[in-house]
Amino acid sequence: METITLEKLAENFQAKIDADIKIEPNDWMPENYRKTLIRQISQHAHSEIVGMLPEGNWITRAPSLRRKAVLLAKVQDEAGHGLYLYSATETLGVSREDTIDDLHEGKVKYSSIFNYPTLTWADMGAVGWLVDGAAIMNQVALCRTSYGPYARAMVKICKEESFHQRQGYEIMTNLMKGTALQKEMAQDALNRFWWPALMMFGPSDAESKHTEQSMRWRVKRYTNDELRQAFVDATVPQAELIGLTVPDPKLKWNEERGHYDFGDIDWDEFWQVVGGNGPCNKERIEARVKAKEDGAWVREAALAFAEKRKMRENQ
Amino acid sequence: MNMKSNEWPLWEVFIRSKQGLNHKHVGSLRAPDAEMALQNARDVYTRRSEGISIWVVQSSMIVASDPTEADALFEPADSKVYRHPTFYDLPDGIEHM
Ligand SMILES: [Fe+2]
Ligand SMILES: [Fe+2]
Numbered sequence: 001m002e003t004i005t006l007e008k009l010a011e012n013f014q015a016k017i018d019a020d021i022k023i024e025p026n027d028w029m030p031e032n033y034r035k036t037l038i039r040q041i042s043q044h045a046h047s048e049i050v051g052m053l054p055e056g057n058w059i060t061r062a063p064s065l066r067r068k069a070v071l072l073a074k075v076q077d078e079a080g081h082g083l084y085l086y087s088a089t090e091t092l093g094v095s096r097e098d099t100i101d102d103l104h105e106g107k108v109k110y111s112s113i114f115n116y117p118t119l120t121w122a123d124m125g126a127v128g129w130l131v132d133g134a135a136i137m138n139q140v141a142l143c144r145t146s147y148g149p150y151a152r153a154m155v156k157i158c159k160e161e162s163f164h165q166r167q168g169y170e171i172m173t174n175l176m177k178g179t180a181l182q183k184e185m186a187q188d189a190l191n192r193f194w195w196p197a198l199m200m201f202g203p204s205d206a207e208s209k210h211t212e213q214s215m216r217w218r219v220k221r222y223t224n225d226e227l228r229q230a231f232v233d234a235t236v237p238q239a240e241l242i243g244l245t246v247p248d249p250k251l252k253w254n255e256e257r258g259h260y261d262f263g264d265i266d267w268d269e270f271w272q273v274v275g276g277n278g279p280c281n282k283e284r285i286e287a288r289v290k291a292k293e294d295g296a297w298v299r300e301a302a303l304a305f306a307e308k309r310k311m312r313e314n315q
Numbered sequence: 316m317n318m319k320s321n322e323w324p325l326w327e328v329f330i331r332s333k334q335g336l337n338h339k340h341v342g343s344l345r346a347p348d349a350e351m352a353l354q355n356a357r358d359v360y361t362r363r364s365e366g367i368s369i370w371v372v373q374s375s376m377i378v379a380s381d382p383t384e385a386d387a388l389f390e391p392a393d394s395k396v397y398r399h400p401t402f403y404d405l406p407d408g409i410e411h412m
Contacts (some may be wrong), residue, residue: 026382080359087343090325096345097322153342160363299347303323306348 017218022148025091033217036210037147038092038099039108040219045085046103046110050284052078054118055127063121070167071124077160084153091149104289111135112270113193113200115278122175122182122189128168130190130197130235136161137231138201146218169238176242183243190239191247198262199270201228207267232260325374326352328359330366338370346371 009028016023023029052075059075062068086096102108113131118124139161142154175186202224205211214220222230232251239246250263272278323345329338341360346352352371360366380388396402405412 024382026379028383077362080362083344083359084342090343095322156342299323300321302347302351303321306351309348 014216017146017216020144020146020218022151023146024148032213033219034092036214036217036219037150038089038094040214041085041089041092041147041150042094042099042102043109043111045082045089045099046108047114048078048082048085050103050110050114050288051131052082053284053287054114054116054280055124057118058121058124061121062124067124067171074128074164074167077164081153081157081160084156085150088147088149088153100288100292104285104292106276106285109274110284111200112273112278113196114284115273115280116192116196117280119192120185120189122171122185123193125168125171125175125186126189126193128164128166129172129238130168130193131200132161132164132168133235134197134200134231136165137227137234141220141222141227144218144221172244173242176244187244190244194247195265195269196273198228198232198265199273201225201231203267203270204265229259232262236260323347326356326371327374327377328352328356329370329372330356330360331368332366334367338368341365343374 010030013023013027013029013033023033055071055075055078059068059071062071086099089099090096099108103110113134118127136158139154139158143151143158145151145154172186172190175182202208205223205225208224211220211223215223236246236251248263250261252261254261273281276282324347325343325345326349327343328341330341331338344352344355344359346355349371353369356369356371361369392398400412
């Protein structure tokens, strides 16, 4: 009896997905769909929050008040993105604190790109232009994802992201109009961030163990390789326009395909960084744990204050 | 939902984007009390002039209909086509009514 019901539920669920009807928090969903979403959305939330660290690093050293105000606004936006996504994760029945502890205990990942250091001011340009650019590719596709709260968070995030990429590109453009040293700095930032940015789309389709099921559930709408190609196609002309050279000798426009061909990604490096051995993995998690621990007394005090006030009001 | 005792309560946020429109649900957040919930809602959901008024409601106060009973709940409305103006025949010559 019970198996028939489950089968029927699963069938109805897939029919809804196929008809592009969004799934909402209290609707029936397969346990694995729930798990996949919790993993993906929480990873996404962590990426927004950990992603604040490499840029936060430069707020006090921004070269002008304008740049400082912009960078501050961008980093604040990323905090907001993290919050929308933690809220979306919570609609799936997990607690926010557990989700955050999972990150701190190394049980879940965040985007590998944030394990690279931001060494010069030009890195703020490269990060905004390339990292946010790659994130936007991914997030625009996710605006049509099948889970309602995730899709709605993505729509909001996409609206806010577009200035992030522009401000980064503007930094690069200005540096490329500057002295030889400034140009060199911009080129160096591109050299260091180009390949890690391509890795942001995740393993190639052949290697990606979650892609097939995620596509069937319409959690993902495009494969990693499709999005990576779209990013390369969009970004290469932007680099050329301001005189930057993409650090890939195999990069070439392929007339027949209507796309750029590009060189092989160093997947060993990717798996090393994902596995915790990137240049900044340890530092990033330590910073997050410290923030949580150092802020604990504030959260406790706010809660105690709220309770005390409630008691007084009830007297 | 497994809420830990030291976690701030969850609030649902509703925003009126401009005068004349309804408050609309935009998302949720955690805050220790109503005042902080409003503050946080302003920071999280109105960084680009998205609103002129905010409501916050503690999520636990919301009573929702059960999605598994949606058919029984809403079917009666589906079967009453005569509630719509298109159900009625009008003689030729009447264009607007
Ligand atoms: Fe973001
Ligand atoms: Fe961003």
